Amino acid sequence: MDIVSPSSKYKSSYIEYIKELGDEVRYPFTLGFDYENFDALLVKLDDFANGENLPEGKVPSTTLWLIKDQEIIGVTNIRHFLNSDIEYCGGHIGLGIRPSYRGQNFGSLLMKESIDVLHKMGVSNIHIHCHKTNLPSAFTIINNGGELDSEIVLNDGIVQRYIVNNIG
Numbered sequence: 001m002d003i004v005s006p007s008s009k010y011k012s013s014y015i016e017y018i019k020e021l022g023d024e025v026r027y028p029f030t031l032g033f034d035y036e037n038f039d040a041l042l043v044k045l046d047d048f049a050n051g052e053n054l055p056e057g058k059v060p061s062t063t064l065w066l067i068k069d070q071e072i073i074g075v076t077n078i079r080h081f082l083n084s085d086i087e088y089c090g091g092h093i094g095l096g097i098r099p100s101y102r103g104q105n106f107g108s109l110l111m112k113e114s115i116d117v118l119h120k121m122g123v124s125n126i127h128i129h130c131h132k133t134n135l136p137s138a139f140t141i142i143n144n145g146g147e148l149d150s151e152i153v154l155n156d157g158i159v160q161r162y163i164v165n166n167i168g
Contacts, residue, residue, distance in 0.1 A: 028077035028094030
């Protein structure tokens, strides 16, 4: 298994991943970007990683793909730092696992790798949020050192806010 930067090498796998998601809400948010022009998608992801051409309210973030047998099975988006809105509801890490690979601990592996990337960036208090009803996500966060910090009520439910004290 490998964790890689987005690449045209995985274009067909990416498109199949999106198709497999169907009507699900796409996590991380970068899975919602238009991919019809795949090269433009790669440029946009690179811009986000470099903090260039960001929409208002967004912060630099790196997207990485979890690859197994040349297939994308998971995606993580790692925010380099948080602004007040994202700290309130969003957090440092957004990740998703392809539906056909869920329940096999790939989420936990990708979460650990994401936390490691933030550790290398010098982030010591990592915020990770999930909907209270998303028990697999909550267990993944807790299994990677997350401690429940607070809950907030939004229109679409309750969001749990976890902190991982990543002191190395």
